[in-house]
Structure formats: C-alpha cells, structure tokens
Amino acid sequence: MTIKDIARLAGVSVSTVSRVLNDHPDVSDTAKEKVRAIVKEYNYIPNTSARELGKSTSENIGVVVRGMSNPFYTKIITEIGDKIERAGYTMVMQQIGANDDEIFAAAKMERDKKLLGIIFLGGRLNYSKKQLSSINVPFVCCTFNNQYGDVDKSDYSSVCIDDNQAAHDAVEYLYKEGHRKIAVLLAGPEDGSVSQVRFEGYIRALKDFEIELDENLIISINSFNIADAYEGMKTWLAEKHEFTALFAISDNMAMGAMKAIREAGMNVPNDVAVIAIDGIEASEYMNPVLTTLCQPMEKMGAEAVRLMVDIIKGEKTHKHILLPTILRQGESLKMVQ
C-alpha cells in the first residue's frame, strides 16, 4: 500500500491524497471524504521515511535523553513534550544508552528529522568546541551545563540547578544539626559528571565550615546505580570509619546506602543522618523518607522549552538559568527547625 495505490483507488492524484493526509486546505470535501474512506478501508499508513525525506523543513524540536528509564527524567520529559506541543512544534525524542555519544546522536537526528533545535536531557559536562561543530542548530542543556568543556557560554543555553551550591546547602543542613563527621557518597570522583560538581560543593562547604577534609569519609563508587551504591557503602561500612552523617550526591545512591546502613545495625536518622540531592519519587517511599534537595523538574522542562522556542523565533542571545532547589524535609535527617 503506497500513496499511489490510495490515489488510484480513490480516483484522484497522489498530490490530492498527500494534501488530505497532511490536512492541507484547498481540497474539496468530496475528495477529502473519498480519500479518507479508502485510507481507512485499506488501513493505509504513510511511510515515515519517505515523508521525512520529501519534506524540506519541519517543526521538530529534538530531545536527546541519556539513559533510558531514568525516573528522574520522566516528569521533565512529560513537561517538555507538553510545552513543545503547546508552542506549536513537534517533539522528537531519542533515548540513548549510558555509553552512547549524545553529540553524534544529536547530529544524526538533526539531519534525519530536520530539527529546528535540540534539548539535551542529561549529558556530559565537558563537550569540546570541535565535537559540537557537527551540530548546526541551537541547543539547550537541561539539568546540566557544560562547565568543564571549552564551549563558549554564548553558543548554547542551559537550565539547571546550581549543583555546587545544592551540595553546599546539603552539607550546611547537616552542619547546622551538629554534624562534623560528614561522609560523602559519590560516583567518580573526577568523572566530569554532575557528581564531580556536587563533590566540589561538598569540599567548599567543608572549607566554609572549617571542617577538615577526611579522605576516609569519601566513598567513591563507579556508577550512579542503586545496587553499586549499596555494595560500595557496605564495603565502606565494614571498614568502621567514624561518621555521623552521609551526604549522597543523588537520591538513588542514598537509597542504596540506607539499606547498607540499616543492615550494619545503624539507624537512620538516629545513628546516621542522610541527605541527598534530586528528589525522585521513589525516595519519598523509603522508610525513613529521604530528606533531599529536590530539583524543580517541571519548571526545568518548561524553561528549557521556553529558551529553545525563543531562540528558534529569533532571540539572539543564549541564556543560562540556575533554578533553586526545594528542600524535602523527610525523616532521614532530624531538623530542629
């Protein structure tokens, strides 16, 4: 079944079929009905490749998401899709694996789908100018920026929380409750990811509060996995370091860690206070409920689209937005208000 068959069956030309398929004006009602009837009868589905190939422009905005099924992105994606739709564009989403190259994926998608712009959801923080030269449309980084790369701030937009400050805040909350032996659970550590930024915030906080950095309290694992966090924490706990609080650089890792702490016979928050950053849904259902600094997911998605659309519509200057986190006062850290 091709558009040609439909045209023949409906007794019209292919262009007429194409027109009704694409809701173009200037088609007689009779023709419209006729075509629609045949399309329905034969269960005809236009070929996407041919469609995209034939078209010279699009109203597509690409979204490339690193890591499938990251619950953290789900809400943001929903919001992004919604806002893109509302602005009259079409979202084209592409999920890529943890080890895939988002720049390549974006470049490919840009050409294939004739994108007007690209929103990156999660990604490396160290793109180089050269790598990015393969992308020829404006892009905005959502949930991260490119602080370790050599790309000019004026060449792209971004919207994210101030990860360094969030980590600083987290440590400050612990500090204010009297904690001085604050362990940190991170991935990397020097992996050029958001983990590193947050770790730097931890370091900065220690300095500000005049706590000496204790290498023994740095728990470094190789991924952001909950299982790895659990194992890493377990191993570390077996070494019997003295500590009263844990700052996990992500909710997910905190969840793994809390299980290890529990199994080691310690109580959260009585023996060990735990705080993290992210605010994913699952950590709300932990026992105790995780105290964490939430990223404003909806807001983030909405802002990313706003920036994107502005630029598509002619705005010349790229912007970089830092959104504040919101404290979720759970049960993993006793706070004396």
Place this chain on the structure above:
Amino acid sequence: MTIKDIARLAGVSVSTVSRVLNDHPDVSDTAKEKVRAIVKEYNYIPNTSARELGKSTSENIGVVVRGMSNPFYTKIITEIGDKIERAGYTMVMQQIGANDDEIFAAAKMERDKKLLGIIFLGGRLNYSKKQLSSINVPFVCCTFNNQYGDVDKSDYSSVCIDDNQAAHDAVEYLYKEGHRKIAVLLAGPEDGSVSQVRFEGYIRALKDFEIELDENLIISINSFNIADAYEGMKTWLAEKHEFTALFAISDNMAMGAMKAIREAGMNVPNDVAVIAIDGIEASEYMNPVLTTLCQPMEKMGAEAVRLMVDIIKGEKTHKHILLPTILRQGESLKMVQ
C-alpha cells in the same frame, strides 16, 4: 552533505561510497580509504530516511514497549537487545505512551523499518483479530499474553509468568502463615489488564482455601502508580477494615501501600504482612524489604527473542511459554520456613 558530495570529493561514484559505508565486499582498499577519509573530514552522516527508503529488506526486529521508564522493563530490554544482536539481527525499539495504541505503533514501525517481526513488551490482553490484521509480520507478546482477546493462540507467540497462578501462590504463602483476612490491592478491577488476571488468581485462592470473599478487603485504584496506591491505601485504611495481610498485585503498588500502612501506625510485617508480584529492583531497597514473587526478567527476554528468531527462520508453529516465578523472601512477610 550528501552521498553525492562525498562521491565527488573522493573522486568515486555514489555506489562506491554506498558500498564502503555499508561494509560491502568488492571495494578496493584505495577507494575504501579515500572515501573514509572524506567522510571523516567532513563529518558526514548518512541520512537514515533515505537509507531506509532505499533498502528493500532489513534484518530488523521491532520491540514496542508500553510506558517509558518502567523500571520493570529495563532489564528485559537489555536482554532482548543483547540476544537480538547475538542472533545477527538489529533491534529497533519504540517506546509508546501509556495511552497510545501499540498495534498502530507496531503497524507503522513494521512498514517504516521493514521489520521481520515484533516483540511487544507489555500491552493489552484483549486484542481483536481485526485490530491485529494491520500487522503482517509475526509477533510475540512478552510479559503478557492475549487471554482476553479473540485472537487465535496459533497466530502469535507469548512468554510470561502464569499471573493467575502467581497470585494464587502469593495468597497461599499468606494463608500458610495463618492469614485469613487478606486484603488485595489492585488496579481496575475489570480493566482487562494483568491486574485482572492476578485478581482472578486471588479469588481462586480464596475459594481453594475456603475463605469467604470479603468485598471490603478489595482495594481498587485507577492506575499502577505508586502515588495512587499510597493514596488509595490511605483512604481505605481510614475506613478501619479488619485485616492481617495485604496482597498487592504489583511491587510498585505495594511500595505505595507500605508507606500508607506505616503512617497509619501499623508495622509491616508484625501488624500486616505484605506480599506482591514482580520483583523490581526498587522494592529490594524498601524497609522492610518487600517479599514478592519475581518475574524472571532475563529469561523472559531471552525466550521472547528465541521464539521470534525461530519463527523468522521458518518455524511454523507459535508457542506460548509460561515461566515460573521466583520467591524473593523479603521482610514484609514472616515465614516459618
């Protein structure tokens, strides 16, 4: 940049470029090198649409997944991708929203990508023959079958657990520990989804154990969401029904329920025993760890691909595989071995 440009720049014909791009044999090393150099220099990326349009066949197996970011599917997908690759085919994955029509998505993908077959991951249990007529390649249902539809068992393959029996088993575990007032948390209830099947298993178990069905112990919510489960459970608990155990039809829902139970001042497992079905990773990190009947995810994915490949290779008869669940003995149900 098109293949034509590359051809010109490399001083060869487009067909030669196409050949080296697709690793065809019968290309001189000189030509190969020349083309590759130009491709690299100009950062050329072939257009996917044109490629797919031009090709007459493919080695693609489609996977349509209902609901993005369902952690339950992540492992299965990884396994499926792996096995497809290993069998020499290419996986083409398509995620669809909770309310999208998987049949349509599959039919579209089948034509666009020239699929050899389709694996459905999650989906309705009530396809009709008519709806399925738009799909012209073999397909296998993974994690569900089509028991409420009118499609011949001989027209498709499936691999899943015996959901009815799993529910029966769950109730049996509770029964054996002395529980008689067993509440059930489900979605629907008559929604034609896996929730219904499991609910039927619950009913059957009650009959077998001569427990009278108590309508008051049926907690029905509108989705599989953790948040809805939490709210639903909370509301139900406020009604002060007498019960000693809860069978949740999914891990996710059990997680929401456990928080509600905890907040109502009851202890799991001492006041209320909880058991569920699925075995997702997150429920392993709950406190208490959820006792649940795990679906054999890897095995499921592997079997789905095996069935698919067999059929592609000429196997005539469709098969329906029921895989056993594996009990994860957590802490939400005290078992006296």
Place this chain on the structure above:
DNA sequence: CTGAAAGCGCTAACAA
C-alpha cells in the same frame, strides 16, 4: 572492482 541509472514513497512547486 566500479559506475550509471532506476527506483524507494512521499512532498511541493508549478501548471492547468
């Protein structure tokens, strides 16, 4: 081993 040329199924001028 290489090139010319005919599609793949659709869109979009351009004519009518």
Place this chain on the structure above:
DNA sequence: TTGTTAGCGCTTTCAG
C-alpha cells in the same frame, strides 16, 4: 481545486 512532475538521499541491480 486538482494533477504532473521533479526531487529528497540513499540502495541496488545491471553493465562494463
């Protein structure tokens, strides 16, 4: 309002 036709960028015979 409709039809004709030239691409879109690639693959794939078929000659050479």
